[in-house]
Amino acid sequence: MTGRPGGKQPRRVAVTSPQTRVALGGRRGPPVRAPRLTPDELARAERVRAVQLRRAVTALLAGGAFLVGLPLLLQLVPALDDVRLFDVPVSWLAVAVLPWPVLTALAWWQLRRAERAEAEEDRP
Amino acid sequence: MIALAVVPVVLATLLIGARGVAAMRTTSDFLVASRRISPAFNAAAVSGEYLSAASFLGIAGLVVKGGVGALWYPVGFTAGYLLMLTLVAAPMRRTGALTVPDFAEARLASPVLRKLCALVVLVIGYLYLVPQFTAAGQVLTLVGGVPYWVGVVVAGVVVSVTLALGGMRAATYVQAFQFALKLVLFAVPALWLLLAVGPEVRHQAVHPVEFTRFTAPTAVDFTLDTRFELTEPVTVRIDGGGAVPLEPGPHTAEGGARWEFPAGAAVPRIDGAAVPGSATWQRPLLDAGSAGHPLLGTWSVLMATALGTMGLPHVLVRFHTSPDGRAARRTAAITVALLGAFYLFPAVYGLLGAVLLPQLYLSGATDTVVVALPLRVDPGWPGDLFTALLTAGAFAAFLATSLGMLLAVSGAVSHDLVPAGLRRLRLTPLAAAAVAVLLALPGARLDVGALVTSAFAVAASTFCPLLVLGIWWRRLTARGALVGMVVGLVSSAGVMAAGLVAGLEPGIPALLLAQPALWSVPLAFVTMIAVSLRGNPPSGAASAMLRLHLDESAPAAPRP
Numbered sequence: 001m002t003g004r005p006g007g008k009q010p011r012r013v014a015v016t017s018p019q020t021r022v023a024l025g026g027r028r029g030p031p032v033r034a035p036r037l038t039p040d041e042l043a044r045a046e047r048v049r050a051v052q053l054r055r056a057v058t059a060l061l062a063g064g065a066f067l068v069g070l071p072l073l074l075q076l077v078p079a080l081d082d083v084r085l086f087d088v089p090v091s092w093l094a095v096a097v098l099p100w101p102v103l104t105a106l107a108w109w110q111l112r113r114a115e116r117a118e119a120e121e122d123r124p
Numbered sequence: 125m126i127a128l129a130v131v132p133v134v135l136a137t138l139l140i141g142a143r144g145v146a147a148m149r150t151t152s153d154f155l156v157a158s159r160r161i162s163p164a165f166n167a168a169a170v171s172g173e174y175l176s177a178a179s180f181l182g183i184a185g186l187v188v189k190g191g192v193g194a195l196w197y198p199v200g201f202t203a204g205y206l207l208m209l210t211l212v213a214a215p216m217r218r219t220g221a222l223t224v225p226d227f228a229e230a231r232l233a234s235p236v237l238r239k240l241c242a243l244v245v246l247v248i249g250y251l252y253l254v255p256q257f258t259a260a261g262q263v264l265t266l267v268g269g270v271p272y273w274v275g276v277v278v279a280g281v282v283v284s285v286t287l288a289l290g291g292m293r294a295a296t297y298v299q300a301f302q303f304a305l306k307l308v309l310f311a312v313p314a315l316w317l318l319l320a321v322g323p324e325v326r327h328q329a330v331h332p333v334e335f336t337r338f339t340a341p342t343a344v345d346f347t348l349d350t351r352f353e354l355t356e357p358v359t360v361r362i363d364g365g366g367a368v369p370l371e372p373g374p375h376t377a378e379g380g381a382r383w384e385f386p387a388g389a390a391v392p393r394i395d396g397a398a399v400p401g402s403a404t405w406q407r408p409l410l411d412a413g414s415a416g417h418p419l420l421g422t423w424s425v426l427m428a429t430a431l432g433t434m435g436l437p438h439v440l441v442r443f444h445t446s447p448d449g450r451a452a453r454r455t456a457a458i459t460v461a462l463l464g465a466f467y468l469f470p471a472v473y474g475l476l477g478a479v480l481l482p483q484l485y486l487s488g489a490t491d492t493v494v495v496a497l498p499l500r501v502d503p504g505w506p507g508d509l510f511t512a513l514l515t516a517g518a519f520a521a522f523l524a525t526s527l528g529m530l531l532a533v534s535g536a537v538s539h540d541l542v543p544a545g546l547r548r549l550r551l552t553p554l555a556a557a558a559v560a561v562l563l564a565l566p567g568a569r570l571d572v573g574a575l576v577t578s579a580f581a582v583a584a585s586t587f588c589p590l591l592v593l594g595i596w597w598r599r600l601t602a603r604g605a606l607v608g609m610v611v612g613l614v615s616s617a618g619v620m621a622a623g624l625v626a627g628l629e630p631g632i633p634a635l636l637l638a639q640p641a642l643w644s645v646p647l648a649f650v651t652m653i654a655v656s657l658r659g660n661p662p663s664g665a666a667s668a669m670l671r672l673h674l675d676e677s678a679p680a681a682p683r684p
Contacts (some may be wrong), residue, residue, distance in 0.1 A: 049673035100464030118675040
């Protein structure tokens, strides 16, 4: 129950990133200033942010179109209630089943693009 | 029977929680489990924490009560993680902030804003916690016949002891275990039910017939005072007494009363509720309170649930257990898939419940439909067994969500409202749980789904704009954030409370008061932006924002 059997554990110390020290600075003692980013880092962060923002907006538009459009479609085309797939109304499947693969695929796609945006920075 | 179901869950929670005690050293350890958790494991923990009683019991109950459109709730719950992945996960992790109040201070350097954030954490936390404890009490009342308060107190004790012993480290193990447990305990009984009900009920489930007449003598246990309309004379027995002949017209059943209707009697109508199997019930859109605006209702719920997810304090803190921003983003992506797997099943319980237990629409106890179904299908030992399994799963759901939310509430109290060290932090969960239990004790009749959704609306109107603008917009000022959050809090929590008091007739105004997210979220965003544009961001704000987008693979710069 108390760690590895037999062995003495090395004394644990708080390991905090500079960011964490800044974030926690207000809690006790004087505020801590984050180390300044170098001009190179600033430029890189600026580029990465711009690419990520563009890709995020596309992903949001795609997800938003799905979430706004599907209820609209179901409202405008009530005939979908009478079309059946495996004896279940298609309009029910559109709410109960369709969103899971769509959302998972969108998440996977956006994850890949976000990671690639960072990897592209490392290539000359 | 009940002990069989609940005791193993409680014991496992405590044992796994105790494993975490060994390594407790610093406040950072306690809150974020020393950040050594892999994305897949962490995603299971996020999902385990997220799948509350509202998901396990509430959605199926809402389907019985409100119709197929209730299935939009889990769509919003899951879409929230897509937004999290896209906008928040990685930068939020890179702030190094442990909680939203930390984030607010790190990004905007305003102690006042930090206190306001902590206050909002408390509002969201209790809107979320109280229904969890209420649901625990309700299910134990139904299944075991124990008094309501026993379930509430048991849940409170187990959750707070686990937290005080192990903190988040414990919670991460517990939550990942809970996700596996909940998925199995939800999916296996659902498949068994589908097989056991036979082809006729399966056919009725997808070809619903309006619930107009009781097919068998039916006892209805009203949970609330209920007004309804009788369309023809009927003779009922109330609380086992003599036969009472009733004329057509309006009648009121007292909460707690048991009315027995004879076979063939016409089913009473309740104002503003969709009768299971009726045409409105079958429409796959959310027409809350039969207001006649299903499209607005659906969009409003989607907006609250999808945007509210990123503002839920217990979920945000979970991303800090990822080692870096990249892992936090992967965690969010895997979570979308895990939640999708779980949310395939509420529809099964809801549709079968509408066929087999439509009288729950009268009694108001629709939140118990999941647990009540197995015995309705098979009164023998399989029914008992699956009731026990589902009760265990439901209890696991209360525990998981309450653990995370209590941690967030304790963190807000002891870190942000009253700064203190580790010792105080360990005791705060006990106090926070005690408050939740006290609030839940008089709340036996709360609607679990409604309260949880209001927590989402508050989160969407306050933390969502703060995080999105704080991460992506360099001109955000502390003043803008402060004013925007106050406007968001008042137009969500305040307006919902006012709507409850005012009690408007169904219609667009009532809908906009009860489901304010559709306008309160844009209002909070616009306020935050407008006020920020009138001021100047502090020097260094641009660099504080850009820092959040500097990825981990960047070459380390030499430091003087």
